[in-house]
Amino acid sequence: MMTKDEIKQMLKHVPHFPGVYRYFNKDGEMIYVGKAKNLRKRVTSYFSKEPESRKVRHMVESIQRLEFTIVDTERDALLLENSLIKHNQPKYNINLKDDKTYPFIVIKNEPFPRIFLTRNVIKDGSEYFGPYTSVRKIRGLLELVRTLIPIRTNNHNLFLRIMEDGRLRVNPEYYLKGISGPKEEYLTEADYNRGLEQVREIFKGRLGLVINMLQNRIKECVSKLEFEKADILRQQLDFIMEYQNNSIVFNTKVKDLDVFTIHLKEDQAYVNYLQVRKGDIVFTKTISIKSEVDKTLEEMLLSSIVQIQEKFKRTLSR
Template structure:
């Protein structure tokens, strides 16, 4: 124990002088022997001595230096090794004055289990049992989409049985429902070859690693082989799988496919924290995305936080790409990895995309902090929606459009209105499609959006803050086109919602947003979509019913549209016309036509 300040300073000076000029990690201890700070350095002696020889401008750093009672160090081979060791030690000891990575154990992974006939499933637990983990993914929706895609393409097992060859030969298992509905090939009873299953798993790993092109080429060769052998059913099955993969690939590709293997980091920070987004890009497709939050302790700079984030990703995923894109120059050297600050081109676009993600993440955090428990529920939901959907203003007035037709017949559209997150049925509107012939959802959407907002604009009525289009990119693009023509695109935000996977699309953004299935924002959007669908379908059925009735009356010889109009004006409904007496009919449309209508509905009666 060092009893005086001067003794402590002398002891620390000796410890600093004894430090090597090598890469390594240093640890500061307080008087109680507790680690209070851990750092890494390219030159241990130079870095540690700077704490005691320079005048510290930062008050927190001065406090740290005053509490140092002992120094220990670990020498490593390279600066990169020091970076990884520092990361592990900070996680283990969580020193008081180190930047703190917020715990992110809740993010999901996709695991390919290390077992016979491996399972592929979602997990939040990283177990070092030889299994292969992909992630973490910030979107649970994306994880579920990928797993659903794999199960559509490959017959994967879902049971937890130990499918060793001994157990299978011993007949310990029986086929389950998954086998009978065609989703599993029953490897549990020896019905599926283990080598074929292994090839499927290898293909899944390639897809999760972003190497979709090689899988597509292999499946194309298999399809041609089946076709040459005249096995057309098998060829068709492989073709369908290829189309599924191409669909996934087209949704994933966001930049030049020639960008084969790149990691991207971006950062935004404030007084209290730094936020870093990471993207992994393979063949022009983003295969991983993750945002981290670091709590500042010593007013760390953006470069310091960014270096810590790179270390965290390298430690977690076990490697970095050969090329890493960053927004600022960093004073660090990495083995086998080149740091690049792009200024133009597709790589700059990737960096911009990463920066957008980290800004949205930070806005979401600020939104959560600003919400108060005593705030009215409606106001709270609107603020959540504003943050979730990246809106400039609260969406107090929302409108949702839906088209309804059956093979192009009786095309109609519906517009439902929500005010303060609740249905406002007084403002619901129906539209008969007037200018479109046949089943053309895009043109129909253009017509109804034009008619709706041209009228609101001309009459000076209030415009919605948000418009929801029930459909994918095509319908969304049609709505955006019309709003631009009307000069309203800057006043109204527009999103599209695709039915199958509840994907939220934004104009000009190829990457959909996946909201948590339990989020209030998604529930409001689903309510809007369901209301628009219900309202539109009801109107469509009514119109079909009237058209059917009108067409049936047109079947009566000598009865034209004008007579039908007179009949409806007087009898009000088809059933009233059908049950009318001869006297009533003849008194309204004359004896000749009255006889014809009465005879049509009372066949067999002689007049």
């Protein structure tokens, strides 16, 4: 366990910014990833009071090094935290259940899968997307998806008998609620699964398909002078665009990229490096530098990039 002087020295460089922090043990293994509105306040709390549980105490006793990354919003912190946990599988994020209350979207592991919000991640072969910070926005996204792609929402027992026929109506609720509709329109399980592939792309943030679809529908409505329908579709398009551009951490157009940002606090500057591989953030590093009065932020950032590139030149993308 670190001495009081070592802890004090470690905390000295942690800023009062929102961000994500990582703890490492003596072997250099990442053992915990967390997020905070105030990094200094949150990290200090681990060492200023007796841990509430035995597992937290064991974790604190194992900490030998701290790293942090500064972000702008709670959503950015959540996405970065989730990405680092998924990629590194830190020991105490698996054992501790403090941060498991955010909702996910689940595609159930079943024939003609249902899609809905849940806070319980069950290892039953289902697919989970998230976590998300805004239930309202995700409910809006789900509602929009259901207007574009036929998705089953009812778990009625009658559905099991319909499956034997191998077909599902274009409006899945027809069989489940007796909604009337043209009998010649059917949806096979293969067709339904093709729709699911579009849904997966949407939940992964690859929204080009939906955006193009909405834009074409708007043009069609305008050409038919159906302006009220066009206005509703425009609102849906605005919602999708807002969802797509909501985060500086998560950008689905990116595959491999190295991202550098700089944050200034009084006479101290913090330079973040995010390593994105195949669309996921797999590594992040922050260095602290003294602010120089004769240099602009851009000049300080460029100088820091050279240092970081030299240190991580084997892993930076070309």
